[in-house]
Amino acid sequence: MAGEHSRVGKMLVFGAGNVAYSMVPALQAVSGDRGVEVYSRSERSAAALGAAYGVEWHSGSWMPGGAYTVCVVAVPDGAVRASVERLEGDGRLVIHMSGSVPVMPLARGMSGVMYPLQSFAKGERSDLREVPLFVEGQDGASHDAIFALASKISCKVRTLSSAGRERLHLGGVVVNNFVYRLLALVQALGKGTGAIEVTDYEALLKTTMQRGLSADGGSRQTGPARRMDVETIGRQLRLVQKEFPRLLGPYVAMTESILSASKDEELSKWR
Amino acid sequence: MAGEHSRVGKMLVFGAGNVAYSMVPALQAVSGDRGVEVYSRSERSAAALGAAYGVEWHSGSWMPGGAYTVCVVAVPDGAVRASVERLEGDGRLVIHMSGSVPVMPLARGMSGVMYPLQSFAKGERSDLREVPLFVEGQDGASHDAIFALASKISCKVRTLSSAGRERLHLGGVVVNNFVYRLLALVQALGKGTGAIEVTDYEALLKTTMQRGLSADGGSRQTGPARRMDVETIGRQLRLVQKEFPRLLGPYVAMTESILSASKDEELSKWR
Numbered sequence: 001m002a003g004e005h006s007r008v009g010k011m012l013v014f015g016a017g018n019v020a021y022s023m024v025p026a027l028q029a030v031s032g033d034r035g036v037e038v039y040s041r042s043e044r045s046a047a048a049l050g051a052a053y054g055v056e057w058h059s060g061s062w063m064p065g066g067a068y069t070v071c072v073v074a075v076p077d078g079a080v081r082a083s084v085e086r087l088e089g090d091g092r093l094v095i096h097m098s099g100s101v102p103v104m105p106l107a108r109g110m111s112g113v114m115y116p117l118q119s120f121a122k123g124e125r126s127d128l129r130e131v132p133l134f135v136e137g138q139d140g141a142s143h144d145a146i147f148a149l150a151s152k153i154s155c156k157v158r159t160l161s162s163a164g165r166e167r168l169h170l171g172g173v174v175v176n177n178f179v180y181r182l183l184a185l186v187q188a189l190g191k192g193t194g195a196i197e198v199t200d201y202e203a204l205l206k207t208t209m210q211r212g213l214s215a216d217g218g219s220r221q222t223g224p225a226r227r228m229d230v231e232t233i234g235r236q237l238r239l240v241q242k243e244f245p246r247l248l249g250p251y252v253a254m255t256e257s258i259l260s261a262s263k264d265e266e267l268s269k270w271r
Numbered sequence: 272m273a274g275e276h277s278r279v280g281k282m283l284v285f286g287a288g289n290v291a292y293s294m295v296p297a298l299q300a301v302s303g304d305r306g307v308e309v310y311s312r313s314e315r316s317a318a319a320l321g322a323a324y325g326v327e328w329h330s331g332s333w334m335p336g337g338a339y340t341v342c343v344v345a346v347p348d349g350a351v352r353a354s355v356e357r358l359e360g361d362g363r364l365v366i367h368m369s370g371s372v373p374v375m376p377l378a379r380g381m382s383g384v385m386y387p388l389q390s391f392a393k394g395e396r397s398d399l400r401e402v403p404l405f406v407e408g409q410d411g412a413s414h415d416a417i418f419a420l421a422s423k424i425s426c427k428v429r430t431l432s433s434a435g436r437e438r439l440h441l442g443g444v445v446v447n448n449f450v451y452r453l454l455a456l457v458q459a460l461g462k463g464t465g466a467i468e469v470t471d472y473e474a475l476l477k478t479t480m481q482r483g484l485s486a487d488g489g490s491r492q493t494g495p496a497r498r499m500d501v502e503t504i505g506r507q508l509r510l511v512q513k514e515f516p517r518l519l520g521p522y523v524a525m526t527e528s529i530l531s532a533s534k535d536e537e538l539s540k541w542r
Binding site: 077078100117118119121124126127130131132156158159160161163164166167168170171172173174175176177178179180181182183184185186187189190192193195196197198199200201202203204205206207208209211212213214215219220221222223224225226229231232235236239240243246247249250251252253254256257258260261 | 348349371388389390392395397398401402403427429430431432434435437438439441442443444445446447448449450451452453454455456457458460461463464466467468469470471472473474475476477478479480482483484485486490491492493494495496497500502503506507510511514517518520521522523524525527528529531532
């Protein structure tokens with residue numbers, strides 16, 4: 001068995017950002033006695049990541065030799081293409097982790113994508129078993145190899161095309177970036193009163209999350225816009241304009257969106 | 272002690288909607304040997320609520336007598352004023368539960384507000400101990416009586432003026448209605464692919480929630496708009512316009528909002 005393990009070779013995590021910091025321990029946990037090593041262009045970043053997990057690190061113009069059979073590319077979107085091309089090698093599996101970069105077929109070796117639907121941060125430990133991993137390969141063999149690796153990391157692994165991943169990534173921007181922005185605005189709104197903490201919204205947000213993530217198909221939309229309660233909407237618009245203009249754009253757009261869906265729902269009752 | 276209890280009299284829940292369904296068991300739990308009863312204009316609704324919790328119910332033109340010393344008004348915003356006025360009585364405490372209706376001083380008796388920051392639904396049991404209750408009274412005595420009652424129901428009770436409650440309610444619309452709308456849009460977006468479930472976003476949404484509810488003051492905003500990554504924004508805008516126009520308004524407004532905050536944050540580094 002030792003022979004088989006050494007034949008599959010070492011794993012390299014290419015990059016030293018937030019995603020790399022999550023991937024190194026995840027790969028260590030599944031690597032058996034094959035080694036996990038890291039690379040970053042910057043020596044300082046590579047050394048810090050290497051020290052954080054006690055793994056060998058490389059930097060600068062270093063290139064992986066034949067011993068590295070799996071390379072996981074965890075770099076910013078704009079650097080993915082060049083990194084994947086640089087890592088191309090005979091019999092090597094190159095996996096990138098970007099939601100918005102299509103699969104990049106390589107003439108030599110295997111290539112594909114393993115996209116985690118999560119927002120990582122160095123200080124936060126994320127339980128990767130609960131993070132869905134979306135897999136695509138340049139061909140069947142690449143897909144199957146990535147799928148097998150992903151299944152050792154997470155219990156939620158799915159196959160998804162580049163086109164599907166584009167939608168998934170767009171959904172991720174909405175769920176993560178847009179919802180965060182709304183919460184940041186609510187936090188600022190409460191500060192003016194001195195009596196409202198953003199944590200006061202926790203129970204309400206949990207309810208929203210339970211309803212929003214239930215796949216029962218029925219709409220659980222509530223609120224003034226769903227009720228077409230123009231009096232409350234008008235009063236809130238005046239409050240926003242006068243005291244909190246930063247919320248105006250989001251308030252108008254989200255209210256319009258709910259009103260439009262409500263109109264469709266009401267009209268459908270008459271058809 | 273029995274004498275003291277009977278002196279404080281019965282509690283009446285006025286209304287038979289989602290809030291009333293949550294308040295009846297909460298009041299039963301704190302009422303000791305004083306009784307909780309319910310009223311709804313509609314006989315059918317009153318009977319259903321009464322049967323749900325085994326309490327006496329009233330309907331139609333019935334008016335509470337002197338035995339009812341606490342009345343909790345849980346009716347739609349538009350009906351609050353008339354209900355509070357109807358319930359006015361000597362020595363009686365009338366409490367309404369609306370986020371957007373100011374405190375209504377009564378010449379006889381006491382009056383005020385106990386606003387729960389939660390979205391209730393008949394089928395869902397909500398743990399009121401974790402739901403913040405915001406209290407206001409027409410005077411000190413009213414405030415103190417409502418505050419004492421609220422403290423028996425929830426461990427998060429705060430005093431808040433009508434003006435503060437208006438902001439709180441606006442924040443509730445953002446946290447509940449707007450976030451729900453975004454999740455509904457993401458659910459519809461995923462349906463087109465056949466491979467994405469809305470529950471796939473659970474881990475990401477939990478992370479968003481943790482960051483958004485932390486009161487550390489620092490911005491944890493991420494994503495293409497925060498990075499001012501116009502290439503990704505442009506690509507997503509084309510995808511939205513072509514395949515998912517319903518998301519266009521929210522996408523543009525939320526992206527603009529993040530871009531504007533990012534610009535302010537970047538500029539502040541140069542000042």
